[in-house]
Amino acid sequence: MTRDTLAVGSLAHLVAEPWLGLDLGPEHPSRAGLLLVDVDHADGVITRADVRPGHSHRAAEKLFEVRDIRQVLSLADRHDWTAAAHGELLVARTAEQLLGLPLPARAGWVRDLLAAHARLGSHLAYLSFVPFRLGDPALAGEVHGLREEGRRLLVELTGNRVHPMVTRLGGVAADPTPEWVGRLLDWAQRTRASAARLEASIGEAPFAALAAGTGVLTAADVDGYGLAGVVARASGCRRGVDAGDGDVLTAGDAQARFTLLARDVVGTADRLGILAADPAGPGGPVETRLSKIVKLPDGEVFVDEDAPMGIAGVHLVGRGGPVPWRLRLRTPDFANIQALHAALPGSALDRADVVVASLGYTIGDLDK
Numbered sequence: 213m214t215r216d217t218l219a220v221g222s223l224a225h226l227v228a229e230p231w232l233g234l235d236l237g238p239e240h241p242s243r244a245g246l247l248l249v250d251v252d253h254a255d256g257v258i259t260r261a262d263v264r265p266g267h268s269h270r271a272a273e274k275l276f277e278v279r280d281i282r283q284v285l286s287l288a289d290r291h292d293w294t295a296a297a298h299g300e301l302l303v304a305r306t307a308e309q310l311l312g313l314p315l316p317a318r319a320g321w322v323r324d325l326l327a328a329h330a331r332l333g334s335h336l337a338y339l340s341f342v343p344f345r346l347g348d349p350a351l352a353g354e355v356h357g358l359r360e361e362g363r364r365l366l367v368e369l370t371g372n373r374v375h376p377m378v379t380r381l382g383g384v385a386a387d388p389t390p391e392w393v394g395r396l397l398d399w400a401q402r403t404r405a406s407a408a409r410l411e412a413s414i415g416e417a418p419f420a421a422l423a424a425g426t427g428v429l430t431a432a433d434v435d436g437y438g439l440a441g442v443v444a445r446a447s448g449c450r451r452g453v454d455a456g457d458g459d460v461l462t463a464g465d466a467q468a469r470f471t472l473l474a475r476d477v478v479g480t481a482d483r484l485g486i487l488a489a490d491p492a493g494p495g496g497p498v499e500t501r502l503s504k505i506v507k508l509p510d511g512e513v514f515v516d517e518d519a520p521m522g523i524a525g526v527h528l529v530g531r532g533g534p535v536p537w538r539l540r541l542r543t544p545d546f547a548n549i550q551a552l553h554a555a556l557p558g559s560a561l562d563r564a565d566v567v568v569a570s571l572g573y574t575i576g577d578l579d580k
């Protein structure tokens with residue numbers, strides 16, 4: 213029996229023995245931050261895994277609790293930076309529910325566009341591991357180009373490349389033109405086509421030989437670790453706010469998770485096409501006029517949503533002031549990484565990167 217520590221992240225390529233660095237590729241979100249996993253292995257097979265998160269703790273929840281709720285919105289896109297708009301939108305929805313604040317129809321439409329854009333960009337980042345592991349420069353370049361184009365679209369609309377900071381209480385701060393919506397739809401359709409090519413690579417050798425039967429999670433694991441989204445559906449389960457959406461597979465392995473991630477790109481692009489069928493969208497304002505100071509009433513509320521990698525939620529407590537008395541995040545990344553305790557044992561040590569990459573995370577969403 214041998215004991216080693218797997219290191220994933222920006223420092224992994226710098227560490228010396230006894231750490232074993234895992235490189236998930238230049239596009240993968242794991243490049244930011246550091247994750248350590250202690251493993252026992254014998255004859256090249258992992259027998260035990262113990263995850264050690266917390267090496268890049270960002271204290272997002274504590275920062276939220278010393279900021280005006282309006283300021284929180286500009287910080288809420290920084291924990292899961294692969295889908296930054298989702299963070300903004302979820303905190304806004306939670307605060308609006310506590311305030312009883314209505315949302316103009318056009319603002320809701322713009323938010324839906326931003327959420328779909330964020331979901332596609334996030335999925336591309338995690339799927340970038342597939343061409344990296346295969347050593348396929350053409351497909352890797354295609355994924356990189358699409359990610360960069362998605363960022364350019366975000367800059368055009370919001371002025372920001374990664375963190376949009378466009379959500380406001382009761383609305384949004386940007387109103388897209390029909391031309392921008394048309395370019396968004398064109399980008400989404402080309403992303404859809406790329407996802408189909410990625411799924412083909414996932415289903416064929418040599419990637420299938422690496423991922424099939426690797427990192428298996430059972431239905432009991434899904435419930436035990438609180439998994440949702442593509443990770444749960446890859447094990448034959450529908451859980452939470454996304455229960456009715458997307459295909460379901462039963463293998464529960466890394467190949468199933470990557471496959472459903474690619475298919476979710478296709479489904480998201482199709483939904484975006486329906487949403488953007490009228491490039492002008494509903495008319496009217498994109499913001500609700502509010503007083504200079506917004507105070508959160510006494511009370512508490514929990515709101516969750518189907519984020520790109522599973523269920524994300526916000527528990528917000530107000531005490532009559534402009535600053536949240538408590539703001540707690542429920543992130544899918546924490547559940548996904550804890551599930552490595554079950555997914556890694558039984559997998560070959562030289563396929564550990566495939567298992568980790570199939571359970572998407574960002575350090576900001578994990579070490580919150």
